[in-house]
Amino acid sequence: MSVRREDVEKIVEAIGGKDNIEVATHCVTRLRFSLVDESKVDKQALDDNELAKGYFSTQGQFQVIIGPGIVDKAYEELIAITGGQRATKEDVKSAAIKHKSPVQQVIKTLSDIFIPLLPALVTAGLLLGINNLLTGNDIFFAGQSLIQVYPQWADFAAIVNTIASTAFTFLPALVGWSAATRFGGSPLLGVILGLILVNPGLLSAYDYANAVNEGTVPTWNLFGLQINAVGYQGQVLPMLAAAYVLVMIEKWLNRKVPDSLKLLVVAPVALLVTGFLAFVVIGPVTFALGNWLTAGVVWLFATVPWLGGLLYGGLYAPLVITGMHHTFLAVDLQLINSTGGTFLWPMLALSNIAQGAAALAMMFVIRTQKMKSLSGTTSLTAFLGVTEPAVFGVNVRYKYPLFMGMLGSATAGVLLTMNNVRAFAVGVGGLPGFLAINVEKWTIFFIGMGICLVVPFVGTLLYGKVVTRKQSDSGEAAEEDLAERDVKTVENAKSPIPNTGNAVVSHASRSGSSAGGTAGRDAVNVLDVLAPIRGNVVLLDNVPDPAFAEKQMGEGIAIEPSEGKLFAPFDATVAHVIDKSKHAVILEHSMTGVQILVHVGIDTVGLKGEGFKVHVATGDQVKEGQLLLEFDMEKIKAGGYPTISPVIIPAGQDIVERVEEVLGSAEAGKTPVLRVHLSSEGVT
Numbered sequence: 001m002s003v004r005r006e007d008v009e010k011i012v013e014a015i016g017g018k019d020n021i022e023v024a025t026h027c028v029t030r031l032r033f034s035l036v037d038e039s040k041v042d043k044q045a046l047d048d049n050e051l052a053k054g055y056f057s058t059q060g061q062f063q064v065i066i067g068p069g070i071v072d073k074a075y076e077e078l079i080a081i082t083g084g085q086r087a088t089k090e091d092v093k094s095a096a097i098k099h100k101s102p103v104q105q106v107i108k109t110l111s112d113i114f115i116p117l118l119p120a121l122v123t124a125g126l127l128l129g130i131n132n133l134l135t136g137n138d139i140f141f142a143g144q145s146l147i148q149v150y151p152q153w154a155d156f157a158a159i160v161n162t163i164a165s166t167a168f169t170f171l172p173a174l175v176g177w178s179a180a181t182r183f184g185g186s187p188l189l190g191v192i193l194g195l196i197l198v199n200p201g202l203l204s205a206y207d208y209a210n211a212v213n214e215g216t217v218p219t220w221n222l223f224g225l226q227i228n229a230v231g232y233q234g235q236v237l238p239m240l241a242a243a244y245v246l247v248m249i250e251k252w253l254n255r256k257v258p259d260s261l262k263l264l265v266v267a268p269v270a271l272l273v274t275g276f277l278a279f280v281v282i283g284p285v286t287f288a289l290g291n292w293l294t295a296g297v298v299w300l301f302a303t304v305p306w307l308g309g310l311l312y313g314g315l316y317a318p319l320v321i322t323g324m325h326h327t328f329l330a331v332d333l334q335l336i337n338s339t340g341g342t343f344l345w346p347m348l349a350l351s352n353i354a355q356g357a358a359a360l361a362m363m364f365v366i367r368t369q370k371m372k373s374l375s376g377t378t379s380l381t382a383f384l385g386v387t388e389p390a391v392f393g394v395n396v397r398y399k400y401p402l403f404m405g406m407l408g409s410a411t412a413g414v415l416l417t418m419n420n421v422r423a424f425a426v427g428v429g430g431l432p433g434f435l436a437i438n439v440e441k442w443t444i445f446f447i448g449m450g451i452c453l454v455v456p457f458v459g460t461l462l463y464g465k466v467v468t469r470k471q472s473d474s475g476e477a478a479e480e481d482l483a484e485r486d487v488k489t490v491e492n493a494k495s496p497i498p499n500t501g502n503a504v505v506s507h508a509s510r511s512g513s514s515a516g517g518t519a520g521r522d523a524v525n526v527l528d529v530l531a532p533i534r535g536n537v538v539l540l541d542n543v544p545d546p547a548f549a550e551k552q553m554g555e556g557i558a559i560e561p562s563e564g565k566l567f568a569p570f571d572a573t574v575a576h577v578i579d580k581s582k583h584a585v586i587l588e589h590s591m592t593g594v595q596i597l598v599h600v601g602i603d604t605v606g607l608k609g610e611g612f613k614v615h616v617a618t619g620d621q622v623k624e625g626q627l628l629l630e631f632d633m634e635k636i637k638a639g640g641y642p643t644i645s646p647v648i649i650p651a652g653q654d655i656v657e658r659v660e661e662v663l664g665s666a667e668a669g670k671t672p673v674l675r676v677h678l679s680s681e682g683v684t
């Protein structure tokens with residue numbers, strides 16, 4: 001299919017002209033822009049443009065959906081028309097972030113840096129909690145610790161402590177790695193800079209306060225300038241700032257230094273300059289800044305503790321919904337390092353429990369089996385510190401469980417802050433959270449835990465019962481039935497989900513983040529995949545091949561075929577059909593570019609095409625319901641191969657956020673078997 005230059009010209013005009021394009025790139029289906037001013041977009045003109053199948057704005061990027069196969073041609077025309085530079089997806093992403101407000105940019109950057117550190121920090125917190133159990137007084141024995149009663153456990157505890165405290169002690173190296181990566185520099189240089197700041201030759205930051213009191217802080221004399229020879233163990237801010245400077249210098253040198261000299265110049269100069277700056281300016285300034293910030297937060301919570309508890313406890317779950325909660329990890333770490341504990345984290349742990357309790361109550365309110373089990377399993381993960389499944393899967397959907405959870409954690413938040421409950425580490429949220437709490441505050445923390453279990457559970461249960469009773473009295477469809485219909489993960493689905501041209505065309509927002517947003521027509525955020533083969537749909541666990549059963553290839557389902565015909569589950573391009581063995585086909589959905597693999601039978605490559613008849617070739621455009629290949633089930637069985645056929649959404653597709661399976665008997669080309677939720681970032 002060809003692309004008319006005038007259509008691309010009109011798109012350029014519609015998005016505000018070439019001067020409004022900061023950076024442009026494309027993926028398999030879309031043109032992606034970072035625009036100078038999105039308000040200049042003429043939506044009507046895009047609506048009227050035949051080439052543009054849809055458009056929307058997300059994460060500061062404006063995307064125009066063109067479609068696979070022609071988007072690259074449209075991009076070539078675009079470059080020719082605008083005379084612009086070719087760019088990568090990353091270029092557009094980093095340009096797009098500039099369109100966020102400064103506060104949004106800081107939040108996003110901090111989240112990007114701290115999320116990759118979570119596993120290390122949480123592990124450290126858990127192990128410190130175990131060490132705490134072994135070494136804390138009054139836990140198992142009055143006035144004594146376990147290792148005092150059983151001294152043979154003392155060195156065990158010491159080793160646990162060494163393992164646990166490493167991530168915190170060397171925190172600057174972890175932050176250096178993650179920040180340098182985020183800022184686009186060398187992760188290795190980031191790690192080295194972090195290690196420089198905790199070099200054992202320096203006075204440890206943990207001993208700094210004592211050394212100040214005793215007047216023994218070691219100093220360097222740099223041409224008359226006295227510089228403290230002190231490390232930054234456990235510190236966040238100095239390393240964040242130093243990593244930024246390091247990467248700026250590294251990038252500048254990479255641009256200026258000839259390739260032949262880069263190895264000798266870039267890393268040494270960048271590290272040397274940043275190292276000096278870190279000890280002389282960046283470290284002392286940010287250290288002081290961090291202490292002021294900490295003092296400010298501490299003062300606020302000390303002055304009006306109930307308000308802090310009410311707000312942070314109550315609003316933590318909505319923070320999770322927005323994803324902003326990870327920003328507070330930096331504050332937790334700063335508080336722990338400067339004051340020995342954080343009063344924010346205990347509220348996080350309890351908010352997790354509260355949302356879990358609310359989701360659990362829904363198990364007793366909801367009548368449908370699918371949602372009941374969703375409530376049960378998601379509450380369990382929330383009790384163990386991860387709440388998104390419960391919050392998005394259950395609580396936000398019904399709303400009142402979310403609010404009941406917020407009520408519980410706000411109440412507990414007040415209790416905790418009024419009683420100065422603090423965590424000495426960032427531990428595992430939810431029920432194991434108590435391990436990171438100072439033992440003398442366990443009683444209060446457990447009362448808070450009780451509140452977060454009882455208030456949301458009872459509140460949700462009572463309110464839910466009243467709502468469902470009212471609904472059945474008035475003959476309305478029960479709320480859970482509506483929700484169930486909404487999810488469309490109906491077991492034994494007999495009838496097809498109504499769809500508009502096989503994809504569920506939706507402008508609705510996905511859990512608060514808008515796939516539609518300023519979306520125009522055709523923004524797709526859920527793709528319903530119809531059964532390519534008639535038969536019984538089962539979970540991948542049933543496939544006698546670990547590559548499929550263990551989902552190494554990706555998410556999906558398997559079909560026990562009752563007919564030897566494979567049809568296109570949507571309008572697509574045949575991305576690949578195995579020529580020789582003819583037993584598998586990869587299709588690319590026309591509008592979204594989502595790829596799907598249909599593999600007929602297991603190990604059937606061994607049949608070398610015997611018993612298979614292919615009707616299409618790689619590169620063909622196919623229509624939903626079109627017969628793609630036929631296979632002889634008896635021949636497959638006679639060859640000793642299972643006929644069970646996996647239908648897979650191959651892993652690694654950015655656009656795919658999650659996949660839902662629809663089990664039961666399926667009619668080819670009619671019954672949906674997979675629901676593919678597309679990311680708002682990648683939605684086309």
Ligand SMILES: OC[C@H]1O[C@H](O[C@H]2O[C@H](CO)[C@@H](O)[C@H](O)[C@H]2O)[C@H](O)[C@@H](O)[C@@H]1O
Nearest residue numbers: 122320329348385386387388427428429
């Ligand atoms: O900030 C430390 C905590 O980080 C994780 O929990 C938080 O992020 C989760 C993932 O976004 C979210 O589900 C949870 O509600 C947040 O509290 C981690 O799971 C916790 O163990 C950790 O303390």
